Amino acid sequence: MASRSSVIVWTVLAHLAAELPSARFGLASAPVRRAAWARGLRRAFERLGPAFIKLGQLISVRPDEFSDELVAEMRSMQDAVPPLPAEAIRSVIEAEFGVGPDELWATFDDEPLASASIAQVHRATLAAAYRPVWGESLPAGADVVVKVVRPGAAASIRGDVAVARRLAGLIARTRLARRFDPVALLDEFATTLERELDLRVEGRFSDRFLFDFRDDPKVVAPRIVWPKSTARVLTMEFMRGWRLTEIEAAKAAGVDCFGLAVHGATAFMRQVFVYGRYHADLHPANLFVTPDNTIAYLDFGIVGYLTPEERMNITQVMAALVYRDADRAMRYSERLGVHVPPDRVEAVRAGLGTLLDGTTRPDGTRDFAHFGLGFLSLLGEHGVRIPSGYGLLIKSLATVEGVARALYPEIDIVATAQPFTTRILGAAMGDPARLRERMPEAVRAALRVLLT
Secondary structure, eight states: OHHHHHHHHHHHHHHHHHTTTTTGGGTSOHHHHHHHHHHHHHHHHHHHOHHHHHHHHHHHTOTTTSOHHHHHHHHTOOOOOOOOOHHHHHHHHHHHHSSOHHHHSSEEOSSOSEEOSSEEEEEEEOSSOBOOSSSSOBOTTOEEEEEEEOTTHHHHHHHHHHHHHHHHHHHTTSGGGGSSOHHHHHHHHHHHHHHHHSHHHHHHHHHHHHHHTTTOTTEEOOOBOGGGOOSSEEEEEOOOOEEGGGHHHHHHTTOOHHHHHHHHHHHHHIIIIIISEEEOOOOTTTEEEOTTSOEEEOOOSSEEEOOHHHHHHHHHHHHHHHHTOHHHHHHHHHHTTOOOOGGGHHHHHHHHHHHHHTOBOTTSOBOHHHHHHHHHHHHHHTTOOOOHHHHHHHHHHHHHHHHHHHHOTTOOHHHHHHHHHHHHHHHHHTOHHHHHHHHHHHHHHHHHHHHO
16 A cells, blocks of 8 residues: 555656646746646546546536636546456456346447446447336337446555545645545545446436436436346446537537527426435536437436435525525525634625626626636635535536536526525425424514514
8 A cells, every 4th residue: 555655646746746847836827836736636647547537527526625727627637548358348247147248238349439447338239128117118129338347446446545545634734635624525535436336326316317307308318227237237228419519410400409408407406406416417428418309417426415404505595696695695505514704704795795796697697607606716715615515516506507508608597496496485485394483583573673
């Protein structure tokens, strides 16, 4: 382990040193320096392998804890590695099922569709019809993809996580930990990785997602073929469509991109405000528009969960955005775990008021990313630590807005959320328990008005 620790430290230092000329040996402006160090870290993480590639991906969805430059650089990280020989993938499949892929599927393509740090994906066809947990049956001959965990990936990743935990403990005692808790980040990272290493977790969430949207023909996800799936092998429906980087081709094929933008944003709000579980890693590779005019969600490796109380609190934060109410935003963010020290409250409130005043675009629509990511940056400037779930949700909402605007530039994500927030707040107002709780305060307020 000690030797691996040395490799990690020296790899990071070597790549940071390679960026010294770009940073003008520390004399460049702060943004230029931050961009240089971020680039060096990204290259080091790519060199260090699967665990660090995944750590970089986690950093890329945490703008609440890391600089804009580092988040952007890690978002550009390439999770693509040279493919393994077909024999290595076939050996994993045989170890899981006791037979080779030619006996499990009608056809199995040895040429991979994609090869990433944890898993490799191959195309296949079903040998027999299969009725999934939810949705219509997949016929014999249907195209599927087979996702296979790379041999040795789990042991290698877990070993690196153990080393990274030791290094995180050392970092926690330095000034680098002022803005984020490296030990907590590694704990979150380890949990996320364990979920990704067990492909059944992704499969179960896909099934749950399909059930949640069973009444919505415009939203789809891969159907899972469970008899041909294990912890290390996941067989799922092959989804055809266009990535968001291929929108012009989709439009040329007659896809209603404007309509799908609004519908997709509404679908995400439903995940957040109705079900309390949502896809937290939306990017062009994980979201397709299909020839059938549907939105296909892929790769449920990173998901977020909200309790009913958290859903109520985030609803109030959205209401604060609608009404430009800084006090409400701070009050309900506090209930979500955002604790602003008393001596920073006025400064944060003033900064938040400025953000709220700047959320309306020239076309009259509201800019959630300006508010949400700006709020996270504001809290970071004042040394306020943000719960991971809160930061992940804000980032996800901002990403959904960006995705929707790529399809429909005039969309207003806040207006899209409004029917959900209105319904939740209306239900809360009629909740007997809430009425009992608030009634004494309401009576006192009424008496003050009547007696003055």
